[in-house]
Amino acid sequence: GESVGLHLPTLSVQEGDNSIINCAYSNSASDYFIWYKQESGKGPQFIIDIRSNMDKRQGQRVTVLLNKTVKHLSLQIAATQPGDSAVYFCAEPATGANSKLTFGKGITLSVRP
Amino acid sequence: DAGITQSPRHKVTETGTPVTLRCHQTENHRYMYWYRQDPGHGLRLIHYSYGVKDTDKGEVSDGYSVSRSKTEDFLLTLESATSSQTSVYFCAISVRVGETQYFGPGTRLLVL
Numbered sequence: 435g436e437s438v439g440l441h442l443p444t445l446s447v448q449e450g451d452n453s454i455i456n457c458a459y460s461n462s463a464s465d466y467f468i469w470y471k472q473e474s475g476k477g478p479q480f481i482i483d484i485r486s487n488m489d490k491r492q493g494q495r496v497t498v499l500l501n502k503t504v505k506h507l508s509l510q511i512a513a514t515q516p517g518d519s520a521v522y523f524c525a526e527p528a529t530g531a532n533s534k535l536t537f538g539k540g541i542t543l544s545v546r547p
Numbered sequence: 548d549a550g551i552t553q554s555p556r557h558k559v560t561e562t563g564t565p566v567t568l569r570c571h572q573t574e575n576h577r578y579m580y581w582y583r584q585d586p587g588h589g590l591r592l593i594h595y596s597y598g599v600k601d602t603d604k605g606e607v608s609d610g611y612s613v614s615r616s617k618t619e620d621f622l623l624t625l626e627s628a629t630s631s632q633t634s635v636y637f638c639a640i641s642v643r644v645g646e647t648q649y650f651g652p653g654t655r656l657l658v659l
Contacts, residue, residue, distance in 0.1 A: 477650035527645045
């Protein structure tokens with residue numbers, strides 16, 4: 435079936451460096467994507483989203499890039515901080531009645547001081 | 548957590564006992580969801596609601612039932628808890644189908 439997946443299970447970065455988290459999707463008809471951050475012991479937290487009519491969207495220290503040609507999106511975190519340490523998921527809402535979110539398995543971002 | 552609370556936050560129960568988890572929202576969102584999160588499986592949809600008294604099954608609904616008598620409350624019931632239902636349960640809400648879902652803080656359930 436259709437799926438949303440992540441390339442790497444873990445990512446370790448130095449504090450202050452930029453982080454790039456990648457995600458591939460398989461449904462070429464997908465038109466909306468969401469990035470979530472989940473800290474230990476907490477629920478997933480919305481970070482940023484992007485629709486398929488955009489290639490790039492920026493938030494506070496975060497940028498999401500969408501490449502529809504290769505069905506790939508990435509989350510860029512500028513000047514990574516210790517508070518950015520968490521698991522990051524990309525997700526795709528289904529367009530059916532249940533609006534089921536298809537999540538990637540998650541990638542753990544670890545920030546070295 | 549976008550005006551979403553879950554109760555209890557932690558629960559330990561024994562196999563065969565009924566358990567009810569509560570999700571309460573103050574956002575007046577129409578859609579509400581229950582997920583479970585397990586290592587190796589990620590987040591999986593149990594049941595969802597598209598309005599008061601309107602609910603439907605997700606991908607892992609066996610052994611669970613839900614009820615929604617008010618817009619703000621969505622209850623998840625394990626009729627007879629089993630060890631396989633040990634998990635972390637998350638409630639989520641959204642304004643419309645296909646839009647961003649916002650998650651609650653979760654309930655950690657241990658079935659002995």
